Amino acid sequence: MSDTTATPTRYVTYEQLTPKQRMVLDAAEKNMELAYSPYSHFRVGASLLAKDGRVFPGCNIENANYTNTQHGETTAIANAYAQGVREFWAMAIIARGETFDTEVPTPSCGYCRQSLYEAAQVSGNDIELIISNTMKTKVLIISVHELLQGAFGPLDLGIDVSKYRTLKRSGESEI
Numbered sequence: 661m662s663d664t665t666a667t668p669t670r671y672v673t674y675e676q677l678t679p680k681q682r683m684v685l686d687a688a689e690k691n692m693e694l695a696y697s698p699y700s701h702f703r704v705g706a707s708l709l710a711k712d713g714r715v716f717p718g719c720n721i722e723n724a725n726y727t728n729t730q731h732g733e734t735t736a737i738a739n740a741y742a743q744g745v746r747e748f749w750a751m752a753i754i755a756r757g758e759t760f761d762t763e764v765p766t767p768s769c770g771y772c773r774q775s776l777y778e779a780a781q782v783s784g785n786d787i788e789l790i791i792s793n794t795m796k797t798k799v800l801i802i803s804v805h806e807l808l809q810g811a812f813g814p815l816d817l818g819i820d821v822s823k824y825r826t827l828k829r830s831g832e833s834e835i
């Protein structure tokens with residue numbers, strides 16, 4: 661068995677990122693400060709880069725019952741979907757504790773990986789993840805499909821996801 665605590669060795673630094681990757685990560689860093697996390701005291705910021713160039717914010721939002729807690733990655737997806745945007749290039753994710761900085765990039769949890777996988781299938785392409793430690797000295801570049809291999813998604817249910825990809829603009833509704 662391999663060591664399950666082994667960390668990836670393919671980190672890059674902030675300086676090695678492209679200007680667009682830096683822009684998305686910088687946005688996620690700002691969003692991290694918007695986290696509502698009175699219970700875990702752990703802040704997660706996300707930002708989702710759409711194909712139209714827009715960037716959607718996400719952060720973790722906790723709840724006293726714990727179960728209703730929302731995660732940074734999924735709130736970013738929800739923000740985009742709620743504005744009719746479902747095609748994406750990349751998402752940046754960064755985290756910190758209230759009293760400590762993360763030394764290594766905090767990987768997305770299983771729940772978020774599944775949501776990202778669905779978003780990637782609907783988008784019609786894999787989505788690049790830019791996952792950083794707090795100080796942006798270690799950044800992991802990995803794709804959703806790499807992070808969640810062999811996953812279950814809408815295509816397994818025979819869903820024609822292309823129908824859900826591009827939304828009509830308001831005013832073009834057939835209702």
Ligand SMILES: [Zn+2]
Pocket residue numbers: 731732733768769770771772773
């Ligand atoms: Zn999560």
